[in-house]
Amino acid sequence: MEYEKMLYMPSSEMPHSPQLKPLQFQAQTPPDQFASYADHFDLSLLPQDPAPAPIPTTVFQYNAPQIKVECAWDGPQQQPQHQQQAPSYRTSSHQLIPPPPAYPHSAYPSPQSSPLQSEFAAYGFGKFGGSYDSLNSLSSPSPSLEIKQELHILPPSPPESNCETPSPRSSCGENIKTEPLDADIESLIDLNSLLQHQNIQSPPTDTKPDHQLLRECLEDTSFQKRHNLKPLALESFIGGLAEVRGDFEPVISLALEHAKREADAICAELQISQDPNGWSPVQVHAWLRSTLAQFGLPPVTDLELQFCENGAALTLLSEEEFVRRMPESGSTLHAQLEIWKMAYADQPAQQPHQQNQQSHQSAPADLWPANFGIPNLDMDYNEDSEDDDEMEPEVVVTPINSSATATNTTTPTTGTKRSNGTRTGGGGSHIHLWQFLKELLAAPQVNGTAIRWIDRSKGIFKIEDSVRVAKLWGRRKNRPAMNYDKLSRSIRQYYKKGIMKKTERSQRLVYQFCHPYSQ
């Protein structure tokens, strides 16, 4: 399933995957433009009507070539012509891909603005298409094998997702689970040999091809329906996050993994720590230059003058500050730095038992108060993934310009961080609920579907997904029984304490911080 989702990712994520292009077109263009795709195909290679015999007609066979083709075309043999004819979808060069959008300029987007997708877009479109490419080629000499393994470990698609709308090429009795994809190697169709076979058996005729088979294949969305997939149409990045969030999260984790690997490579090259907090000013300059070059951004001559901060201070700079200093590149650099921070912050989650012991070599560990939002992207899949069908990572990111410092606790003076040690052993952290809520609010790109600001200046926010917020709070406090009823009771305690107040117009799930706490 994961791979099939990836089929619906933009092709920038899927280099060397010519078979994705039809799907990409499918996702971004109306069906009547399939013909334009067909123009990129060497249609003379396809069987011509009415010679249908050797063409796979089952759903499984239809899927199989998509997998096999990548393997076949990944080799040294000739590249299919159409791969070169669609340069705008090439992904091996960053230059062809717009740099990742900075985090939404509106700091507090509505859920419809798809904050998670913004994050995803930053991962998937901007930067990591390239790294995916290199990773694939490095780590997997046999892409099809890797893909098959992925398919093998994926859970079966829900039965209700099968065959809602039978297509001419599918049958309800057939699904991937019953067809052992990974075992039946002969079922994988080598399209190259198939095409050669076709050429032998069906020498070109003068008959004008009508592209019927290709159209049928392209229009066959039964596979989508069976696996409950939604094409990643461009517009889905503008709205509708909530519907597809569940589909994205594994992809995000994949992207994050790639981010970390790529960061590793760059770190090795620049000889810097992966944790930006540990960078010296010189290393900051090296990273900035590297990133500028990476995204094809104009070099900055007075980088040393513009950025005299060390890495810790750099991470505290807001996007606005980046843009102010470097109008052309600041946004991209800031977004990239956020990704690095996330990738680094993800590490403890991989080794939860070392979370406390892990010394972030380059950064003093205890300069952030425990109850502060740490730039901490905690992708925790293991803890309650069994009973949590969302497979949602607990993702809490406090932006570097977060103002979650309205407290009488120590104000952080550096950008160094420490793990909050939330789930390591004995119980929850000391974080206060209001601080936790601000943590969530401070990361709209991640948590925007669960909680968001209504009026940032007035400290008014709305809990969009009470269950999710409560669940996150429960995890943070190691209170599995936490629910919104209890959480809201705790929030109401703040009325008396002057931390929160009732909003002027009572609205469900809308709360308001009192002044000093909203800053």
Add this chain to the structure above:
DNA sequence: CAGTAGGAGATAT
């Protein structure tokens, strides 16, 4: 029905 409001005892730190 889900959320709001608040009392009151229990519990973790």
Add this chain to the structure above:
DNA sequence: ATATCTCCTACTG
């Protein structure tokens, strides 16, 4: 001691 957690009843839209 404090901040929640937990359970509860009453009320509201």
